[in-house]
Amino acid sequence: MSSPEIHHSADSNASSGSDSQAETSSNEGASASESSIDKSGQRVQKMFGEIAPRYDLMNHVLSGGTDYYWRWYTIRKASPQGTAPILDVCTGTGDLAFAYWLRGQKKIAVTGSDFTPEMLELAREKFNKEYSTKNNDAANVEFIQADTQQLPFEDDHFQIVSVAFGLRNIADTMQGLKEMKRVCLPGGRIVILEFSLPGNRLLRGIYSWYFRNILPRIGQFFAQNKQGAYEYLPETVSAFPYGQELASLLERAGLEKVKFIPLTFGIATLYIGSKPETNKQQES
């Protein structure tokens, strides 16, 4: 077992076991309404800076621990190969970065980047407390402050560029995707974990109600954040494309072999796309 986060079995929680291209689900009209949400870097940074100290706790409480399973599934479905480094953007407190590092048996260097210093500080603390190793052969885990729309890394460098619950927050989604693709090795993979809405209409209704009415209150109570982070969450989720629509966006960003896998009744979805071996595929 390479990860401390193994809590669930893949089959019990993956939505309808669909592991290939999923059939339905999207967020029609998402792009239009999305533009009305203020995702300016300053606002988003301030908000995440405020909730940083409670972020991990709230994540586990509000997801009922399912976030462990989602990362567990992700690092297996898009498992590292060889020794080329991995980048996790919008890394927050670093959980997916750590999960990839452990999955690579500490032999693959992992970089986590994020533009909120408070989140990165917690990621570094977490590394020192929970993951630091005396093994001199262990590969590095480092955390770097960077805007995903302008990554300070060379072209064609990382075998996997991942993002968990961060793409939705980036002001210019396409620019974020292009940067992730630019720094990815040809033939490497872009891995995206993001919230979505259940395909089943009844479940979607119940979940949307919980998301809009209960979740913001619990979040606000615990995080005591004035920027309304837990109102921002349902707003951005219901306005962001998911399923086939987001998969099409990935293809427009120049990725190929794009597939998506709804998880836990579709409340999260894993997207995996490859950077073409040659650079002939450009955004239309």
Ligand SMILES: C[S@@+](CC[C@H](N)C(=O)[O-])C[C@H]1O[C@@H](n2cnc3c(N)ncnc32)[C@H](O)[C@@H]1O
């Ligand atoms: C919801 S948190 C997700 C954190 C982590 N990936 C996880 O799964 O828990 C979103 C993170 O994205 C970061 N973020 C949002 N927009 C960003 C951008 N343009 N560049 C870099 N980081 C960004 C925020 O600072 C925040 O830490």
